Amino acid sequence: MAGLISEFLEFLKEYKVVALAVAFIMGVAATSLVKSLVDNIIMPFVGVLVPSGDWKEATFNLGPVHLGIGPFAAECINFIVIAFVVFIIAKYVMKEEKVQKK
Secondary structure, eight states, X not given: OHHHHHHHHHHHHHTTHHHHXXXXXXXXXXXXXXXXXXXXXXXXXXXXXXXXXXXXXXXXXXTTEEEOHHHHHHHHHHHHHHHHHHHHHHHHHHOOOOOOOO
16 A cells, blocks of 8 residues: 555656646636736727627527537637736746757
8 A cells, every 4th residue: 555655646746636636726716806907907898899888798690500600709809808818917926938849
């Protein structure tokens, strides 16, 4: 039994499971912060740039099929803005030079 526990502890160290768990938890915690920044600070500017306020509700009808073009476009814009904000934050926090190939 002691061998199994020691093997398990070695597994945790080798694959850095604890560091991965901490990074995951921090990522989940940062999600609400970044989402709030995008929804409350950045998206109002995007809403002003788009001519109609109902663009998030726009649909395209193909006979009996109703495609939610507006909600999809809103999620695409939201994704791009969130990805850019995360990129800027990571670039600022990491401040590391890129690793060059040997």
